[in-house]
Amino acid sequence: MNRLSMIILFAALLLIGCQSKASETQVKTEHPAAAPLETSNTHPSSHTADSNIKKDERHKKTSSFEPKATISITSHAYHATSTIITTTDRTEDVSEIAYHIWRTADGPASMKKFSAKSKDTNFAFLFDIKEFRSQRGEYQVEAYSIHKNGKQELLARSTLTFQQRVPILMYHAVDEYKGTGLKGLFVTPANFEAQMRYLKDNGYTLLTFERWKDVNKVNKPVFVTFDDGMKNNMTAFRILQTLKDDHFQPAATEYVIAARIDGGPPWLSTENLKEMVNSGIFSVQSHTMTHADLTKTTNYREELYDSKQKIEQITGKPVIAIAYPFGHFDDTVVEETKKYYHYATATKPGLFIEKGQQNERLLMQRVRISYSTTLQQFAALLEHP
Known part of the structure; x- marks a missing residue:
């Protein structure tokens, strides 16, 4: 690639804002850039039952195909809304490529088609999530060669991801406040049920850390977490049980x-913990052995490892996540924690989004739900805590 081509491509990337300071490099640096990017000619695929059946049959037939090209995705920042897709390493001469794209959470029925004809740019196509109502998450991408007779042939498959912002809700006691303890740590059973019904009615997907890999594959991921292990959390458990259905x-x-x-x-x-885990609803994780301030202790093995071991012996399930007591941590705490856990949550408010930073899954923000949180406020906190 000549120097002028590189300058042109980098200028285009700066204009679309899909690069971060650290990640403003291309996955494939051999992308030619002499010709302008293709504009999209989009049209939704048919949503009829017959067309969906045909799509399913097509994907079954091509599930074990041998790729004849490589789909390359331009590296983009975590907050990007667009990226450049190209098709490289082609084993045959191609004059036009059709990109079939759909959001993983919505399935092939949501697929849209885009055409690219510039061979000089490896059929570069500027994809923007505005084409899918600006929905973030994982997208499936297929590249098809278009022959003169109109026949299309699958060349390659890939995925691209626009990270979703994830609310990790923080609860403590689910009970009526009777004058003992910090009132802000309580949520009444009626309010908790209303909040969970809101999640259900508004298409949220409740996850646990065992399913972290699904964060960008589902619609509206959310984590519901409880600190301390109080008996009144059985009330929350019963409420969640009543809300469960096929959907x-x-x-x-x-x-x-x-x-x-x-x-x-x-x-x-x-017995409570075993019932919660065996229901398939609750994951039981660690809040240390004694609720010690980890920034003031040196007994990390007992607080981190021994607590993990004890819980695993009770539940028979791996303990992979921890909540820092009081939300306190420092560099030493993080280094000790990563010896035993994959995920750790604090109390700093905010939605979590992966930025590619060091130890970020051990520094997760949460959304505090308190006694005074109204349903309107709850809905707003899911978007802007």
Whole structure:
């Protein structure tokens, strides 16, 4: 590629704003850039039952195909809304390529087609998520060669992802406030049920950390987490059970203080935890052994490893996530935590989005839900905490 071509391509990328300072390099640096990018000629695919059946049959037939090209996606920043798609390493001469694109969460029925004819740019196409109502997440991409007789042949498949912003909701006690403890840590059963019904009625997908890989593959991912392991969280469990149906599968994470399991009425028992886990609704994770401020302790093995071991012995499931007590952590805490856990949440408010930064899954923000949170405020916090 000559120097002038490189300058032209980089200028185009700056204009569309799809590059970050650190990631403003192309995945494939051999993309020619002498010709202008193709504009899209979009049209929705048919949404009839017959066309959906035909799509399913087509994908079954091509599931084991041998690729005849490579789809390359220009590297883009976590907040980008567009990227450049090209088709390289072609094994045959091609004069036009059709890109078939759909959002993973919506399935092939949502597929749209785009045409690119510039061989000089490796059939570069500027894809913007505005074509799909600006919905973020994972997209499936297929490249088809178009022959003179109109026949299309599948050349390559790939995926591209525009990271979704994920609310990780933080609860403590689900109970009526009776004057004992911090009122802000309580959410009444009626309010909790209304909040969960809002998630159900508005198309949210409840996840646990075991399904982190699905964050960008589902519609409106959200995590419901509870700190401390209080007995009244069984009320939340019963509410989630009543909301479960064929279309809504509730899921939640209980962060337990391991030393307080079986500690009497305020705390969850071994039997409670087993029931929660066996229901398929709850994942039980760690809130350390004694709820120690990890920035002030040196007994990391007991707080981090021993708590993990104790919980795993009770539930029979891997413990892969932890909530930092009081939300406190520092560099040393993070380094110790990563020895035993894949995910860690704090209390700093905000929606989590992966930016490609070091240890970011051990520094997750959360959205605090309190006694005074109205349903209107709850809805707003899911978007802008």
